[in-house]
Amino acid sequence: MEGDVATFETGILADEFGREYAGALERYLAAGGEAPLLAAYELGRQGLTGGGGVLQIVGLHHLALARLFATGEEEPQSAARAISRAGEFCAESMSTFEMTLRAIGETNIALRKLNDTLEEEVQRIALALHDDAGQLMVAVHLALDDAVRGLPADVQGRICGVKALLGLVEERIRDLSHELRPAMLDHLGLVPAVEFLAANVGQRAGLNITVTSTLKDMLPPKFALSLYRIIQEALANVRRHAHASRVQIQLGKRGTLMRCVISDDGIGFDPVVTAKTARPGLGLVGIRERLNTLGGKLRIQSGKGRGTKLEITAPFVQVKHADSNPPRRRPSRSA
Amino acid sequence: MVLCTPIRAYGDILEARKQGRALASELGFSSIDCTLVVTAISELARNIVLYAGEGEIRLSRERHLGANGITITACDHGPGIRDLRNALQEGGSTLRGLGLGLPGVRRIMDEFDIQSRPTRGTTVTVKKWKAT
Numbered sequence: 001m002e003g004d005v006a007t008f009e010t011g012i013l014a015d016e017f018g019r020e021y022a023g024a025l026e027r028y029l030a031a032g033g034e035a036p037l038l039a040a041y042e043l044g045r046q047g048l049t050g051g052g053g054v055l056q057i058v059g060l061h062h063l064a065l066a067r068l069f070a071t072g073e074e075e076p077q078s079a080a081r082a083i084s085r086a087g088e089f090c091a092e093s094m095s096t097f098e099m100t101l102r103a104i105g106e107t108n109i110a111l112r113k114l115n116d117t118l119e120e121e122v123q124r125i126a127l128a129l130h131d132d133a134g135q136l137m138v139a140v141h142l143a144l145d146d147a148v149r150g151l152p153a154d155v156q157g158r159i160c161g162v163k164a165l166l167g168l169v170e171e172r173i174r175d176l177s178h179e180l181r182p183a184m185l186d187h188l189g190l191v192p193a194v195e196f197l198a199a200n201v202g203q204r205a206g207l208n209i210t211v212t213s214t215l216k217d218m219l220p221p222k223f224a225l226s227l228y229r230i231i232q233e234a235l236a237n238v239r240r241h242a243h244a245s246r247v248q249i250q251l252g253k254r255g256t257l258m259r260c261v262i263s264d265d266g267i268g269f270d271p272v273v274t275a276k277t278a279r280p281g282l283g284l285v286g287i288r289e290r291l292n293t294l295g296g297k298l299r300i301q302s303g304k305g306r307g308t309k310l311e312i313t314a315p316f317v318q319v320k321h322a323d324s325n326p327p328r329r330r331p332s333r334s335a
Numbered sequence: 336m337v338l339c340t341p342i343r344a345y346g347d348i349l350e351a352r353k354q355g356r357a358l359a360s361e362l363g364f365s366s367i368d369c370t371l372v373v374t375a376i377s378e379l380a381r382n383i384v385l386y387a388g389e390g391e392i393r394l395s396r397e398r399h400l401g402a403n404g405i406t407i408t409a410c411d412h413g414p415g416i417r418d419l420r421n422a423l424q425e426g427g428s429t430l431r432g433l434g435l436g437l438p439g440v441r442r443i444m445d446e447f448d449i450q451s452r453p454t455r456g457t458t459v460t461v462k463k464w465k466a467t
Contacts, residue, residue, distance in 0.1 A: 034353045041377055048433055088366060095374040095443075096435060102442040103434025 017043065021057075021093070022064035028089045029068065029082050037092045044093035054097055061090045111289060119225075126181035129173055137170045175200050182228065190224045191215055191251060194231055198249060205239045213251040219258070219316075226290050227260060227314070233286050234262045234310055242266025242308060256316055258296075263309040268302040287312075338394040342411075348380040351392040355407065358394055362403045364465055371443045372405060372463055378440050379409035379459055387413025387456065397462060404445075404464040412456035419451055 021043050028036035047057050065086050069079065141163060148159045178184070179200055182193040191213045198209040219227070231249060238244055244266030252259050284298075287310075291298055296314025338358065340351040355376045359369040376392060383390040390411025397404035416422045423437055434442065437459070441447040446462040 034349055034356065037356075037373070038349050038352055038377070041374060045435070048435070088370075091367065091370050092373075095370050096433075096439070098371070099374070099439035099443055100434040103438065106442070 017046070017052075018060055018064070021060055022067065025061070025064050025086060025089050026068060029085055032085070037089065040089050040092035041095060045096045047093075048096045048100060054094070057093055058090070061086070061093070112293060115289070115293075119229075123181045126177045129180070130177035133173050134170070137166065137173070140166060179232075185224055185228055186221060189215075189218050190227060193224075193228055194249060194251065197228070197232060197235070198247075201235050201239065202247075206245075207238070207247055208245060209235070209247040209249065211249045211251070215251050215253060215258075217253075223258075223294065223314075223316075226294055227258070227312075230287050230290050230312060231260065231262065233290075237284070238262075238264045238266065238308075241269075244307070253316075254313070257313045258316055260312040261309060262312075263307060265307045268304055268306045268308050270304055271300050271302055336395065340392045340394075341389070342380050342383045342392055343389045345381075345384050348377055348384075351376050351380050351394075354392075354394055355405075358396065359405055359463075362396060362405060362465055364405075364463075368463065368466060372407070375440045375444055375461055375463070376407055378436060379407065379461075382436065382459075383409060383411045383413075387411035389413075390456075397464075399464075402464050402467065404462050406460065406462050407444075409459045410456070411458075415453040415455055415457055416449075416451040417453050419449060423449070 020039070024036040024039035024043065027033075028040070044057060046052075065083070068082075144159055144163055144166075148156045151159075179197055182196065184196060185193040191211070194213075195211045198211050201207065202209040218224075235247065238247055242264045244264035247262065247264045250259075250261045284300075288298055291312065291314060294314040296312060299311040299313075300308070301311070302308040338354045340354055341347065342351065352373045355373045356369055359372045360366075364372065376394075380392055383392075388411075390409065390413065393406075393408040393410065395406045395408075397406050423441070433439075437449070440459070440461060444461040444463050446460075448460045449457065450460075451457040
């Protein structure tokens, strides 16, 4: 063990970056001043833009500090002072990381807002399909009934055929609308909504999709909607990429976790290769993002020719997301 | 009272940082906020050196409704920024993808303003208020 630590230490302190960091820290502890702090900021910035990590710099900081103490003969009081000053130095090297962290926080909030906007848009489209297109269809039916009155029987027969086709279009539009914004999600819960989705997608894509469930409780509406969207996205992925013929969706509860497994018998993929080389599939990114807001997890099992299995778990009790630390603004009168 | 530091080379960042830290700690800023103030100064001064060649960093204290704050103004007469919106967005360059540069400064300060005209130069004004 000691050998490992020593190797790590010489490794990290031996390169130029490590030497510069340790040198600047030593100068700051010895004499203070702004110059070593500027060096700390610069080194942190270099570490960040060079793809280095926070852990690397913090590790480096502690090793450098430990080395300084190992050689000096510090009184406890001056040691405490030195450690506190070393903290100032370390904070300086972390300041650029702070900017990055805040940027990520803002991006996450923006993504979540975008997601809400998309959800609203989907509902608007679903409603327009259902109400507007539905009413137009009724009008077309009535107009056709009116037009055929008094026409010869063979023409009436042909128009009847057209009306039957129109009926199919109507049904398809209604199904699509329900799929987009499943009202049954609110009224009947997740399982019937997923069964409806599975039946429709199965019919459209020529897939045999089975849904099994051991869920008994009604889920909170937002939670259920997120899960519905995740399953929708997963099925879209299967349709687009898997070349599968069968899909199984299992819904259940495990302790305090909601568990959903979606497995197909398609061509599968190599998760490692895909993660490294391919543009990350937007579908999986979307699923992950939705799961993040639920505090859930996604596990993917797949391999070339072995089908794909997505295992989704999320706690029933939703994790509240602290939206952000809103930046302090000009102090207001009420404050 | 306005403290003014000419920025002509990278080394001048040091002087601006000294002034900034002294003023921030004099106003009673926490050590973390002092760090953020000098980081903002560094990023702004760095931009001056990088894009305009020379300019200045001005520091002044602010008082508003009993609160203390610090204003940093980075001013140059360089080529200006042609596409401000792009300059303030992430991902335009690698550095901004990491949230550094102007967007980064905007995030660690409380107020942010930028004026820029092509060929006339750029003025960035940021404020940080002392946490109460």
